[in-house]
Amino acid sequence: xxxxxxxxxxxxxxxxxxxxxxxxxxxxxxxxxxxxxxxxxxxxxxxxxxxxxxxxxxxxxxxxxxxxxxxxxxxxxxxxxxxxxxxxxxxxxxxxxxxxxxxxxxxxxxxxxxxxxxxxxxxxxxxxxxxxxxxxxxxxxxxxxxxxxxxxxxxxxxxxxxxxxxxxxxxxxxxxxxxxxxxxxxxxxxxxxxxxxxxxxxxxxxxxxxxxxxxxxxxxxxxxxxxxxxxxxxxxxxxxxxxxxxxxxxxxxxxxxxxxxxxxxxxxxxxxxxxxxxxxxxxxxxxxxxxxxxxxxxxxxxxxxxxxxxxxxxxxxxxxxxxxxxxxxxxxxxxxxxxxxxxxxxxxxxxxxxxxxxxxxxxxxxxxxxxxxxxxxx
Amino acid sequence: xxxxxxxxxxxxxxxxxxxxxxxxxxxxxxxxxxxxxxxxxxxxxxxxxxxxxxxxxxxxxxxxxxxxxxxxxxxxxxxxxxxxxxxxxxxxxxxxxxxxxxxxxxxxxxxxxxxxxxxxxxxxxxxxxxxxxxxxxxxxxxxxxxxxxxxxxxxxxxxxxxxxxxxxxxxxxxxxxxxxxxxxxxxxxxxxxxxxxxxxxxxxxxxxxxxxxxxxxxxxxxxxxxxxxxxxxxxxxxxxxxxxxxxxxxxxxxxxxxxxxxxxxxxxxxxxxxxxxxxxxxxxxxxxxxxxxxxxxxxxxxxxxxxxxxxxxxxxxxxxxxxxxxxxxxxxxxxxxxxxxxxxxxxxxxxxxxxxxxxxxxxxxxxxxxxxxxxxxxxxxxxxxxxxxxx
Ligand SMILES: Cc1cc2nc3c(=O)[nH]c(=O)nc-3n(C[C@H](O)[C@H](O)[C@H](O)COP(=O)(O)OP(=O)(O)OC[C@H]3O[C@@H](n4cnc5c(N)ncnc54)[C@H](O)[C@@H]3O)c2cc1C
Numbered sequence: 001x002x003x004x005x006x007x008x009x010x011x012x013x014x015x016x017x018x019x020x021x022x023x024x025x026x027x028x029x030x031x032x033x034x035x036x037x038x039x040x041x042x043x044x045x046x047x048x049x050x051x052x053x054x055x056x057x058x059x060x061x062x063x064x065x066x067x068x069x070x071x072x073x074x075x076x077x078x079x080x081x082x083x084x085x086x087x088x089x090x091x092x093x094x095x096x097x098x099x100x101x102x103x104x105x106x107x108x109x110x111x112x113x114x115x116x117x118x119x120x121x122x123x124x125x126x127x128x129x130x131x132x133x134x135x136x137x138x139x140x141x142x143x144x145x146x147x148x149x150x151x152x153x154x155x156x157x158x159x160x161x162x163x164x165x166x167x168x169x170x171x172x173x174x175x176x177x178x179x180x181x182x183x184x185x186x187x188x189x190x191x192x193x194x195x196x197x198x199x200x201x202x203x204x205x206x207x208x209x210x211x212x213x214x215x216x217x218x219x220x221x222x223x224x225x226x227x228x229x230x231x232x233x234x235x236x237x238x239x240x241x242x243x244x245x246x247x248x249x250x251x252x253x254x255x256x257x258x259x260x261x262x263x264x265x266x267x268x269x270x271x272x273x274x275x276x277x278x279x280x281x282x283x284x285x286x287x288x289x290x291x292x293x294x295x296x297x298x299x300x301x302x303x304x305x306x307x308x309x310x311x312x313x314x315x316x317x318x319x320x321x322x323x324x325x326x327x328x329x330x331x332x333x334x335x336x337x338x339x340x341x342x343x344x345x346x347x348x349x350x351x352x353x354x355x356x357x358x359x360x361x362x363x364x365x366x367x368x369x370x371x372x373x374x375x376x377x378x
Numbered sequence: 379x380x381x382x383x384x385x386x387x388x389x390x391x392x393x394x395x396x397x398x399x400x401x402x403x404x405x406x407x408x409x410x411x412x413x414x415x416x417x418x419x420x421x422x423x424x425x426x427x428x429x430x431x432x433x434x435x436x437x438x439x440x441x442x443x444x445x446x447x448x449x450x451x452x453x454x455x456x457x458x459x460x461x462x463x464x465x466x467x468x469x470x471x472x473x474x475x476x477x478x479x480x481x482x483x484x485x486x487x488x489x490x491x492x493x494x495x496x497x498x499x500x501x502x503x504x505x506x507x508x509x510x511x512x513x514x515x516x517x518x519x520x521x522x523x524x525x526x527x528x529x530x531x532x533x534x535x536x537x538x539x540x541x542x543x544x545x546x547x548x549x550x551x552x553x554x555x556x557x558x559x560x561x562x563x564x565x566x567x568x569x570x571x572x573x574x575x576x577x578x579x580x581x582x583x584x585x586x587x588x589x590x591x592x593x594x595x596x597x598x599x600x601x602x603x604x605x606x607x608x609x610x611x612x613x614x615x616x617x618x619x620x621x622x623x624x625x626x627x628x629x630x631x632x633x634x635x636x637x638x639x640x641x642x643x644x645x646x647x648x649x650x651x652x653x654x655x656x657x658x659x660x661x662x663x664x665x666x667x668x669x670x671x672x673x674x675x676x677x678x679x680x681x682x683x684x685x686x687x688x689x690x691x692x693x694x695x696x697x698x699x700x701x702x703x704x705x706x707x708x709x710x711x712x713x714x715x716x717x718x719x720x721x722x723x724x725x726x727x728x729x730x731x732x733x734x735x736x737x738x739x740x741x742x743x744x745x746x747x748x749x750x751x752x753x754x755x756x757x758x759x760x761x762x763x764x765x766x767x768x769x
Contacts, residue, residue, distance in 0.1 A: 126717070129646045131646065131647040132647070136646075136648055156720070199721050199722060199732070200723075201720045201722065203720070265510075265513040266516075267513075275756055276756070327709070331705075334746045335750065335755075338750055338754065339511060339535065339751075341582075342582055342588070342744075342746060344580040344581055344582055344584070349582035349743070350582075356712075360712065360713070367647075370657060
């Protein structure tokens with residue numbers, strides 16, 4: 001048994017830590033986020049050069065051939081960096097969903113472009129009525145020549161405004177809630193009939209609502225059969241986001257402990273109050289719980305002998321705790337900083353917001369706990 | 379034991395309800411929610427309350443108060459929240475005025491109180507300093523006597539809406555004694571005085587309400603001192619107790635709960651309407667049950683006050699539970715709205731949820747402060763431990 005990252009994974013992490021120490025202090029991050037697009041294209045090119053964008057992709061497409069463990073290793077560091085560059089939308093979401101699709105031509109064409117930094121992507125799955133459910137799809141696809149035309153609207157598409165390509169989930173048959181009958185398509189970000197209404201999100205990332213009107217699209221999944229592969233892809237994506245969240249939790253806890261040691265009230269550091277010590281012990285334990293479940297999930301997902309039920313149970317458990325314990329850690333970090341915790345100047349609030357985003361956009365505690373219940377007792 | 383209103387109270391309730399429905403117009407409501415003209419909206423609304431004679435329910439009747447019983451005040455607050463109308467800006471009407479009324483001299487009363495009633499002066503509260511938050515009595519802003527002036531040097535922080543203020547009421551150090559609570563004075567300072575500088579502090583709700591106020595050799599006439607020199611701590615403590623009782627915010631939370639239920643009827647998940655989802659229902663009832671308990675806690679404190687007591691340390695309990703419930707509701711509202719709560723877009727745009735989401739997010743983020751200001755919840759727990767449990 002070995003629950004540590006291996007040497008190569010540590011090297012990957014170190015390269016991110018080193019680069020961000022020199023180039024991505026909180027103030028430097030702010031400069032990056034203040035770009036009109038919400039991030040720095042120059043940094044993005046650097047991420048590609050340093051090979052980070054290749055980590056999750058198979059060698060046959062020019063990738064590093066990393067496992068979910070490798071991806072988790074780097075996501076923890078990206079979480080600490082609080083990067084506004086579109087790592088999640090392009091590498092994790094677009095890359096993850098595309099990798100699980102069945103259109104080899106498209107994969108061969110697009111994955112190398114993700115890796116070399118020339119292509120930004122996004123996925124448009126959720127609709128206003130669907131919350132976190134991927135079978136509740138009303139966007140429709142109809143055959144047109146040897147392609148398709150899409151009609152419908154997609155909400156809060158992360159990284160959508162700058163995406164060169166967008167993967168869109170649309171219905172090719174069946175009723176609104178049927179799992180069979182949804183298919184995955186790729187469209188050009190600026191194709192005919194795409195309107196993208198961009199807005200900024202609270203954690204500095206950008207998103208857009210997408211309205212599709214007779215938008216030309218290429219099928220990238222088996223017809224009607226996108227749901228299963230998409231669920232599989234979402235499992236890895238959920239774990240990658242959980243890894244990002246653990247990086248953030250670790251940072252929030254560290255920052256808070258440090259702050260209480262230096263902040264003096266009543267003539268003593270506030271860290272000397274036992275009431276606060278116990279609170280920090282609780283947030284420390286909350287972080288250790290999530291980290292333990294993350295490690296367990298990573299082992300399970302890379303174990304050939306694991307059952308799909310077991311894997312699914314672990315992922316839902318992990319994300320339930322990410323939401324619950326993340327909430328505790330975020331709340332306490334602000335509270336223990338007092339008025340300082342309310343300031344935009346400090347990184348604490350920004351970490352808290354990113355942590356909240358992960359749950360708001362991709363599934364909160366209620367959602368994952370229900371999923372857990374269905375697998376465990378259903 | 380009974381919890382019924384009298385016939386007179388019911389008649390009063392009708393009158394209050396009618397007032398809010400006539401005067402708190404949809405236009406005013408929309409501008410209050412939109413939030414860009416904080417000062418203009420507040421003053422316009424406060425003028426209406428002033429015209430009606432209802433601007434200062436907490437003041438003695440002869441100075442412009444309403445003479446209401448605690449139950450009438452309770453009814454007024456409840457109806458205000460039902461109507462979604464904002465509370466008055468507290469710094470003048472609810473904070474400095476009671477101090478002037480209790481501890482000020484006749485000239486100070488004549489000079490400041492009428493202007494506060496008519497919202498002619500905007501006040502802010504200068505207590506906290508970079509080095510003294512929870513440990514307020516450690517404050518260092520210094521006022522030295524120079525003839526018939528004090529010369530003030532130092533800095534205040536977290537001063538809400540100082541950017542709009544005409545006046546600031548400050549705790550300043552006028553002497554050094556063995557106990558840090560001694561040697562503090564309560565001073566009123568004109569914000570237009572030379573040497574006053576206001577630096578904005580941007581907060582995590584993407585809004586500007588907080589400031590640092592720096593005093594560089596600011597000359598303040600001695601007639602702006604309230605009560606006795608070096609006795610300011612006593613006055614301030616009286617005021618802090620006042621702040622603590624209005625903090626349970628039961629009616630506000632009830633209104634928020636009702637709004638979330640309404641939202642959840644229109645929001646869906648994979649099973650259908652969110653409101654029909656048993657998980658969601660449990661989240662709601664977890665909060666509503668706590669809120670019901672808080673409501674009766676609040677009424678019990680109210681009833682003991684009608685019998686003549688001032689609220690004791692048990693008011694700390696109202697603050698802790700009240701703010702915890704407010705925060706739980708803010709969280710649930712965001713989750714009810716879902717991903718749109720993360721949007722910074724404030725207009726209703728293509729989708730009503732942008733507006734709903736953006737205001738839910740702002741309330742949630744700013745709402746983190748409720749457990750920090752007005753005596754943090756940790757400090758309130760210390761109060762209960764000492765003063766109620768005798769630990
Ligand atoms: C939004 C907002 C608006 C405000 N508006 C105003 C205003 O208009 N005017 C004004 O004067 N002030 C204002 N304040 C300041 C507010 O009163 C202080 O933030 C508060 O007193 C806490 O002080 P601090 O921020 O220095 O935190 P600290 O006192 O440094 O506290 C940090 C943490 O330590 C905890 N702690 C401190 N002492 C103890 C203890 N003995 N035992 C256990 N835990 C302890 C606190 O509870 C907190 O969690 C405002 C604050 C905020 C956030």
